[in-house]
Amino acid sequence: QKEVEQNSGPLSVPEGAIASLNCTYSDRGSQSFFWYRQYSGKSPELIMFIYSNGDKEDGRFTAQLNKASQYVSLLIRDSQPSDSATYLCAVNMVSNYQLIWGAGTKLIIKP
Amino acid sequence: DAGVTQSPTHLIKTRGQQVTLRCSPKSGHDTVSWYQQALGQGPQFIFQYYEEEERQRGNFPDRFSGHQFPNYSSELNVNALLLGDSALYLCASSLASGATDTQYFGPGTRLTVL
Numbered sequence: 354q355k356e357v358e359q360n361s362g363p364l365s366v367p368e369g370a371i372a373s374l375n376c377t378y379s380d381r382g383s384q385s386f387f388w389y390r391q392y393s394g395k396s397p398e399l400i401m402f403i404y405s406n407g408d409k410e411d412g413r414f415t416a417q418l419n420k421a422s423q424y425v426s427l428l429i430r431d432s433q434p435s436d437s438a439t440y441l442c443a444v445n446m447v448s449n450y451q452l453i454w455g456a457g458t459k460l461i462i463k464p
Numbered sequence: 465d466a467g468v469t470q471s472p473t474h475l476i477k478t479r480g481q482q483v484t485l486r487c488s489p490k491s492g493h494d495t496v497s498w499y500q501q502a503l504g505q506g507p508q509f510i511f512q513y514y515e516e517e518e519r520q521r522g523n524f525p526d527r528f529s530g531h532q533f534p535n536y537s538s539e540l541n542v543n544a545l546l547l548g549d550s551a552l553y554l555c556a557s558s559l560a561s562g563a564t565d566t567q568y569f570g571p572g573t574r575l576t577v578l
Binding site: 389396402441443449451457 | 504506507509522568569570571
């Protein structure tokens, strides 16, 4: 059973601090890793994707991938109240067209 | 550049009825995936359509069926609705030949089965 695990939270972070979200996956054949943000009642919105080990930065967001340890993380710098949402981790393999999803981590940014 | 669109936005049905949900992919995309998302859960893969054929299917019963049209738009049909089918149904589009397999989501259809 291929699985993606996330801490359900809620994760509470003060405004302006760094929020760190983690995701582990079970299938070593996983190739593509995605972070989506989902506001309550809305559909998932792509934040970032990463394929290679290491860090990938986009504005206030940094994705980190460690394939040896089978985890991927998302850092949000200078957290804003508008970052309060559920963050979903999704994983894909080259030979598999579907995305395998975690249940999401609820992030709350306290003003 | 038009994004992924879905219709209807909300739908209320009763048990045993049938429902059809529609999706138009993002401009330039040729692949459509359908997901079911229950409250507090991550999306669950239903199936993916490419070149008007079902390319892969998740762990959903045959009551769930779909179709892709030559213009790449897609429909999701659910027969003999159960209370447990109440969920947010998400359509995502992607480009099969693209450098990435990134999927972009539509706004979703909220289905309530009474």
